[in-house]
Amino acid sequence: MDFKKLPKVELHCHLDGSIRVSTAIELIKKENLEIESLDYDFIKKKLVVEDECNSLDEYLEKFDLPLKLMQSEENLERIAYELIEDSFKENIKYIEIRFAPLLHLEKGLEIDSIIESVLRGMEKGEKQFGVKSGLILCILRHMPKDRAREVIEIGKRYIKDGVVAIDLAGSELEGFVKEYKDIFEKVEQYGYKVTIHAGETGFSNNVIDAINILGAKRIGHGIAILKDKEAFNLVKDKNIVLEMCPKSNVQTKAIEKYEHHPIKKFLNEEIKATLCTDNNTVSNVSLSEEWESTNKIQGLDLEDFKRIYINGVYGAFCSKEVKKELLKEVESFK
Template structure:
């Protein structure tokens, strides 16, 4: 591909030539494809072995002391009843993420894990305020994670950025503190501000001052919305909080006018299929709107949400997209390109990354 042609492709929605829609899609092929992950929670993506080892080191009592039993407790599976039920697993993971050494380790190991499936770039999100039970300061918590990610990049070649999360069901004044921290670390590893946590009864608009601070300082933002609550939640995320991306957006299809707005303004959706089934945002795999969204032209990205809690990988999520919704290899490559375009990284860096990714994808 010539430089001129490449620049043209980067500037538009890239669609690979439909050479053969029947080309087999296998886990081996998907694992080798260059990928990007934009919605991944640090405290939901630890290794079970790490939780056990850190609990022993820190003298933290866990509800189980062997890998098999603990795994069952932190992986609710598809029998999970709701988002609130799903979030219970985080009580366990957070119990061992209250020291700098543990935060560094979790961040580093996450980079090592994603490198094994050829993830080139990942945005890791978490809320520093949930890691203060032993008195750590917000800056110390953030620095520990950033250092772990940077060491992971040096060792495994995976670039990363941090998304700091405000929490819906915690007083909005703490969201403001986290927004201030995000702004202070803009261009120092933090790429965006987010709002996570229990969605129903905790509207995003209550946290709009934090988002206004972020937007005034030209920092990116995303918001969990349309997962456990309807399109109104997405409406608030966009029009009250100025979200540049939407986390999940599962129920966007319930409001056609808002869906068209999201589509027209190319607001990316951070889709997490397995997680959506587990939290009962969608009852069955067959009911998930991901295929509809793609066919309508929305910019979608596929993500794990929580690698441990959802017992998944990015490779698994793409295989689910293929097996349940018929995504072909060419469509999967198209989604990968959309995901890279949706990343919160500077244009020039994104352009260079896309150049390499497109060339790599064309080999498949």
């Protein structure tokens, strides 16, 4: 199988975790950022997690440098544009990029211009490379709730211009979802869709709450439902799409070994699972590589990849017209 050639849909990709190493080097120079060395391997080490990463915290440290470089309109636009270009090279037909606008306020940018800059980069990329895209606004659990509300209120102005959904991200605590009930109250009414990081590190009740309380149509990771019949059945019965990122799950120790990842089992049980990277750079993985690993390690075959593609299209927060276009690509799976 030529994994690069097969058409793909990417639903879970963080912008700040997907900056190119070469771009980081250029932007460090441009921003006069003090750093010990500009050597490619040195910078790569700052951005990419080691295979023997010990925890989610160690994983999250890799976002420090990218975030320092993502504090201007120009840089945000460039990084979003380049991610679309990189997606094109992977034959990704549709990508949803996510990021947390509140992480880009350090040098005085406002939430609206932060969102606009990323949308500009995506639009420019779409024009140039024909890759369709949508933008998900992340709210981080450790951030003040009133600021989260602000993101939702400001972001809704851009729903017609490419913003598609709200996500809740950050380290996962058991039962956290209930606290966001009021904040998410108007989200659907505004026209946003909802996807929530849940069940990544063992708490399957967070998946149940994300669906029942916050109205999530998709779940980021959701591997914890493997051991919880109630959560599993809810995901299955409601056709919730799971955005699964095996390599990232191994790195953050959400699972011990790649071969233990439940993607194959979920597909066999007709759960709507799809494959994603989480972070191209931090996880040091492209979507083609992730597909290839699931083929080599878990034995996923062409039929499984076709299912993954169809599940991705089903879960995509795009128009019916775009979905129809994307489904035409299914013929390439032979």
